[in-house]
Amino acid sequence: MKFIDEFRDKEIAQGLIRRIFEVSTRPVHLMEVCGTHTVSFFRSGIRDMLPKHIRLLSGPGCPVCVTPNQDIDLAIALSRRKDVLLATFGDMMRVPGSTSSLQKEKAEGRTIRIVYSPLQALRLAKENPEKKVIFLAVGFETTSPAIASTLLEAHNEGIRNLYFLNSQKRVTPALRALLESERVQIHGFILPGHVCTILGREPFAFLSKEFKRPAVITGFEPLDLLQAVWMLVNQIERDQAFVEIQYTRAVRDKGNPTAMSKMDQVFQPDEALWRGLGWIPESGCGLREPFNSVDARGIEADVEPSRDHPGCLCGEILQAVRTPPECPLFRTVCHPDHPVGPCMVSIEGACFTYFKYEQNPR
Amino acid sequence: MCLSVPGRVVEIQNNRAKVEVGGVVREASMDLCPDAAVGDYVLIHAGFAIQTLDEKEAIETLDLLRKMAELP
Numbered sequence: 229m230k231f232i233d234e235f236r237d238k239e240i241a242q243g244l245i246r247r248i249f250e251v252s253t254r255p256v257h258l259m260e261v262c263g264t265h266t267v268s269f270f271r272s273g274i275r276d277m278l279p280k281h282i283r284l285l286s287g288p289g290c291p292v293c294v295t296p297n298q299d300i301d302l303a304i305a306l307s308r309r310k311d312v313l314l315a316t317f318g319d320m321m322r323v324p325g326s327t328s329s330l331q332k333e334k335a336e337g338r339t340i341r342i343v344y345s346p347l348q349a350l351r352l353a354k355e356n357p358e359k360k361v362i363f364l365a366v367g368f369e370t371t372s373p374a375i376a377s378t379l380l381e382a383h384n385e386g387i388r389n390l391y392f393l394n395s396q397k398r399v400t401p402a403l404r405a406l407l408e409s410e411r412v413q414i415h416g417f418i419l420p421g422h423v424c425t426i427l428g429r430e431p432f433a434f435l436s437k438e439f440k441r442p443a444v445i446t447g448f449e450p451l452d453l454l455q456a457v458w459m460l461v462n463q464i465e466r467d468q469a470f471v472e473i474q475y476t477r478a479v480r481d482k483g484n485p486t487a488m489s490k491m492d493q494v495f496q497p498d499e500a501l502w503r504g505l506g507w508i509p510e511s512g513c514g515l516r517e518p519f520n521s522v523d524a525r526g527i528e529a530d531v532e533p534s535r536d537h538p539g540c541l542c543g544e545i546l547q548a549v550r551t552p553p554e555c556p557l558f559r560t561v562c563h564p565d566h567p568v569g570p571c572m573v574s575i576e577g578a579c580f581t582y583f584k585y586e587q588n589p590r
Numbered sequence: 591m592c593l594s595v596p597g598r599v600v601e602i603q604n605n606r607a608k609v610e611v612g613g614v615v616r617e618a619s620m621d622l623c624p625d626a627a628v629g630d631y632v633l634i635h636a637g638f639a640i641q642t643l644d645e646k647e648a649i650e651t652l653d654l655l656r657k658m659a660e661l662p
Contacts, residue, residue, distance in 0.1 A: 229645050231596040231631055234652055243659020264593050289592070317636075345637025347619060367636070370592040374638040377621045422592040425633060425641035448593075451655055458658070477648040478633060478641050487622040487640060576593075 231477065235449030244454035245277050252461045255281040257413055259548060261403065262420035263290035263576030264448055270585035272450040278457065285412065285548035286581075288402050288505060289420055291366040292319045292574035293546055296501045297534040299395040300325035303364045305529035306393065307338040312527075313356055315349040316364035318342045323570045326534050330364075346378035353382065353390035362391045362524045370422040372396050372513055373487035376494040379519060393524035394513050397500060399423050400431050401511035407439045412548045416460040417443035421452070421475040426491075428483030429471055436469040447475035494519055503570065504543030542569035545578050552582040559583065594635040596643055599628050609634055 260266050266286045269275045275284060288294055304325050307314040314330070321331040321342060334340040339359070343349050349363040365375045375396065382390045399420065406412065419432055424445045435443045442463035446456035456474045463470060473479050493516070500512025515523050536543070540562070541555035552558050552571070562568040564580055571577035597611035602620055609618045611634060618632070623639040626632050632639035656662075 229631075229648055231643050231648060234648070239661055240652075240655050240659045243661060244655065247658055262592055291592075345619075347637050368592060370594065370640065371636055373622050373640065374619075374636040377619065377638065381621075420592055422594045422633065422635065422640070425594075451652075455651075455655060455658075474651075476651060477644050480641075484622060484641055486624060490622065 232449065235447065235451040237451065241450055241454055244451065244458060248454065248458050248461060249279055251458065251465055252279050252282060254464060255283070256415040256461065256464055257283045257285055258416045258418055258457065258460055259285045259287045259414045260418040261287040261289040261399065262423070263293070263574065263578070263581070264422075265289075265418055265420070265446065265453070266578060266581050267576050268448050268450070268453055270581050272453065274450060274453050282457065282461070285414065286545070286578040287548055288406070288502065288546045289368065289399065290546075290571065290574050290576050290578070291368055291371070291397060292323060293542060293570045293577045294397060294502045294504065295320070295323065295366050295395050295570065296503045297326055297536055298501060299393070300329070301534050302525070302529060302531050303393055304328050304330060304333055305531040306362055306524060306527060307333050307340055309360075309527070309529065311360055313339040313341065313352060313359040313361045314364060315341045315343045315352055315361060317344075317366065319574045320364060320366060322567060322573045324537070324567065326532055346375050350378050350382050350387065350390055353387050357389060360389055360391055360527065362393055362527070364393045364395065366395050368397055368399050368420070368423050369426045369491070372495065373426055373484070373490050376490040379494050379522065380490065382522075383519065391522045391524040391527065392515065394495075394515060396513040397502065398497060398511050398513065400434070401508045402502060402505060403435065405505055405508045406547060407441070409547070414441065414548070415464055416441060418456050418460070419443050419445045419471070421445055421447045421479060424473075424475070424479045424483065426484050426487045428479065429473060429481050432471045436471050440469045442469045443471045445471070445473045445475050445479050447478065502546075504546035537568050540569040542571045542579070545571055552579040553586070555579070592635070594633040594640060596631050597634050599626055599630050599632055599639070602628060607639065609639065
């Protein structure tokens, strides 16, 4: 068992598609919350194999995409300080801020490093004791425990020059905000499997209890996607609403208690600004005492006033109110070589994914 | 961002592990998965093992899918 190839079996996939056609009669909108799911649906071709009346909507689950310009501009301003070394994940480099990007700043000589893990930022802090090493932290609950663990390790080792610019987000408050806004009709949720390896099922129970929406915690291989669609369609056809786990090989009912406890130790739910969705209560990760002493927001920086590109529809796309092809900039002035908004930068941004894979617009 | 890949733990020393992912050995922190052991498959994300994978559950899922697809 390698946990990958087994879940890409073509014959089983064909059988599952037949099953979906048998059971599905109603037009439905299913939201894939996670950008990795959007990519998986496109890359596997499943999007084009489903009944036409099943519409897949890309949700707000791309951490790079939902990071507001304000945070990018702050990171840029901090990187301009001579005593700062800024570290971040590769996807953040090309995201346009109001007038610059971290990539442009790096080209102009700022000390900016791409890291794969927050632990590498810790190593950079140890190797550069004369610098304030700032980790620009983005991600959902999949990533936040890794950031919490790194922060705790730095704290325990007495490393005082590692700072965190926390722009991480919590998924469930955003889903609540989407449902409460009623701007888009969602009949069921394909829930982010890797966020749920940490959180488990319970934090998503409100979807079925309060909003009567079915939801399925889903893995990322083709058979996972097909099984999840089948499970959702089955619930919808029977007027049921449960939160089910399809990704049982990785998701336990109670998630990963060790990881959740590290997050709770370091972070407290905080109001946070999301691109497109605005300020959402309790959706951010503020630093608890005594860790707030390494909050990079406390470091002075000359930040320019933020402004969004007037034509960019990333905000609407993240709410599934619009699709990338509806944006006048899509494929015209905005493309992966020259992204106007973050959804065209991130490898799991909806615009980038549509640009790369969509051949048969539905 | 939430991409996470399965790999097999081949060695653990002081909370750091070597994990084989598709033939390549990577380093990962086991801080979030203290109970994982050598030989287990874990999901790796941002340099951390974030969850162990359950082979029994995987086999049960595949058996169910095979039945749903009406395959022997």
